[in-house]
Amino acid sequence: xxxxxxxxxxxxxxxxxxxxxxxxxxxxxxxxxxxxxxxxxxxxxxxxxxxxxxxxxxxxxxxxxxxxxxxxxxxxxxxxxxxxxxxxxxxxxxxxxxxxxxxxxxxxxxxxxxxxxxxxxxxxxxxxxxxxxxxxxxxxxxxxxxxxxxxxxxxxxxxxxxxxxxxxxxxxxxxxxxxxxxxxxxxxxxxxxxxxxxxxxxxxxxxxxxxxxxxxxxxxxxxxxxxxxxxxxxxxxxxxxxxxxxxxxxxxxxxxxxxxxxxxxxxxxxxxxxxxxxxxxxxxxxxxxxxxxxxxxxxxxxxxxxxxxxxxxxxxxxxxxxxxxxxxxxxxxxxxxxxxx
Numbered sequence: 001x002x003x004x005x006x007x008x009x010x011x012x013x014x015x016x017x018x019x020x021x022x023x024x025x026x027x028x029x030x031x032x033x034x035x036x037x038x039x040x041x042x043x044x045x046x047x048x049x050x051x052x053x054x055x056x057x058x059x060x061x062x063x064x065x066x067x068x069x070x071x072x073x074x075x076x077x078x079x080x081x082x083x084x085x086x087x088x089x090x091x092x093x094x095x096x097x098x099x100x101x102x103x104x105x106x107x108x109x110x111x112x113x114x115x116x117x118x119x120x121x122x123x124x125x126x127x128x129x130x131x132x133x134x135x136x137x138x139x140x141x142x143x144x145x146x147x148x149x150x151x152x153x154x155x156x157x158x159x160x161x162x163x164x165x166x167x168x169x170x171x172x173x174x175x176x177x178x179x180x181x182x183x184x185x186x187x188x189x190x191x192x193x194x195x196x197x198x199x200x201x202x203x204x205x206x207x208x209x210x211x212x213x214x215x216x217x218x219x220x221x222x223x224x225x226x227x228x229x230x231x232x233x234x235x236x237x238x239x240x241x242x243x244x245x246x247x248x249x250x251x252x253x254x255x256x257x258x259x260x261x262x263x264x265x266x267x268x269x270x271x272x273x274x275x276x277x278x279x280x281x282x283x284x285x286x287x288x289x290x291x292x293x294x295x296x297x298x299x300x301x302x303x304x305x306x307x308x309x310x311x312x313x314x315x316x317x318x319x320x321x322x323x324x325x326x327x328x329x330x331x332x333x334x335x336x337x338x339x340x341x
Contacts, residue, residue, distance in 0.1 A: 007055060008185045015048045015189050019201065027083055029202050041199055044082050045190055046148065046207010050075040052186030053214060060178050064217070070101030071213045074135075078205035088257055092132075095209070099131050102213050106220035131216050134235065137242030138212035139205060143261075144269045146195035146280035148203045152211050153187050154284040155234050156180060158291035159218050165295070166225065174225040175218050183214055195277060230305040233294055233312065237287040240316040241265070248324070262331065264323055271330035286316075 022028070022042045029043040050071055057068050077094045080086060103124065142148045160180045167173040190207070193200035203211075215235070222231045232239070245263050249256060261270055265283060268274045290312050298308045 003059070004181055004185060007052075007059065007182055008189065010055065011048060011052055011186050011189045012192075014051055015045065015193065018045065018047060019193075022201070025083075029204075042201040044079060044204040044206050045193060045201030046203030046210060047075065047079060048186045048190050049183065049207055049210040049214065052182050053210075056179055056182040059182075060176065063176055064105050064179075066101045066105035067214070067217050070098040070105070071210055073101070074098035074213055075206045075210040078209045082204040082206055095132050095135060096128065098213060099128055099135065099216075102217050103128055103131065103220065106217060106224060127220075131220075134216060134239070135209060135212045137238060137246075138215075138235075139208040140242055140245075141238050141263065141265070142203055142208040143263065143266055144279060145197070145199045145276035146191065147265060147276075147283060148208050148211065149187050149191040149194050150280045150284045151238065151287060152215060153184065153191070154287040154291070155215050156184050156187065156218075157288065158234055158295060159215075159222070160184070161292075162222060162231075162295055172225075174221040180218070183211075187211070195280065197275065197277060228302050228305055230294075230302065230309045233305075233309050234287075234291050236290050236309070236312060237283055237316065240313060240320060244317060244320050261334075262328075264320060267323075267327055267331055271327060271334060290316075 019042055022044055027043050029041050053068060053071055057063070057065075062068070074094060077086065077091060081091060107124065138148075141151070159175075160177070163173040163175060163177055163180060167177070190201075190203065194202065219231055219234055223229050241264050246256065249260065249262060254260065261267070265279050268279045268282075269276055293312075294305065294308060298304050
């Protein structure tokens with residue numbers, strides 16, 4: 001416990017030091033017509049997640065070097081992008097390279113290259129594409145106070161529970177529990193400054209991309225150990241909102257690379273004027289409910305997990321469609337008001 005207290009204190013000091021640096025170099029997020037905030041806020045506070053991974057690696061012996069390399073590469077380029085916009089093509093190449101390193105760590109790459117069949121390599125290629133897409137959805141969902149830090153905690157807690165459950169049953173968890181603890185502490189430090197009505201900082205791409213890679217690594221390790229891909233349901237709420245919003249924007253023939261305010265959480269915060277922290281809590285509660293039911297209620301078989309995943313995804317999808325049919329007209333009115341100004 002004393003170790004974790006010391007690490008938490010170090011993370012808090014480093015986050016405050018970053019605020020000094022960000023303020024000095026004017027690393028800020030200025031609100032615009034697509035923003036859900038109205039005041040200038042420091043950007044890049046989510047760098048603490050990558051710092052926490054480095055701190056854990058130094059403290060506990062560099063157990064996952066490829067993960068560290070992948071997260072550092074993606075976070076470094078994302079941090080530069082937070083300061084000065086980079087070409088989309090460059091960011092995409094870096095994301096694929098970073099995710100390759102993370103997946104290399106997940107499947108213990110040396111054995112992969114030596115022993116895999118050709119069809120297994122195709123599966124890993126598909127996994128790479130899916131994970132890059134998931135990383136970008138995680139980034140898209142970072143738009144209001146508290147949602148990235150809060151939702152990430154809602155993913156991390158079930159991961160820690162399942163890790164402890166597996167360790168009790170088989171003697172081996174899917175990941176070192178100290179990693180989950182240290183990343184959890186970094187999320188708590190970040191939430192202290194972000195999960196509030198007037199946020200001190202935003203995560204920035206460096207934060208949302210960094211924590212997405214770390215969580216995908218943990219989920220990937222769980223999938224590899226159990227042989228059950230349905231553990232992706234730990235990201236189901238984001239997945240449904242993100243994927244259906246992309247489909248909606250494709251139907252509207254919009255440029256997917258442009259900023260927008262069409263996610264459910266954005267309509268809740270902007271058009272319905274629900275406080276940011278309340279919206280973030282709703283997303284946290286939904287994801288926790290989905291995950292904890294899977295762990296404690298659903299029978300521990302792959303068939304049962306698949307049935308639950310499909311039912312949960314269907315319910316969330318129906319809720320999304322109903323919500324949009326009821327409230328999307330408010331966003332259209334907002335867009336019309338911009339055109340008349």
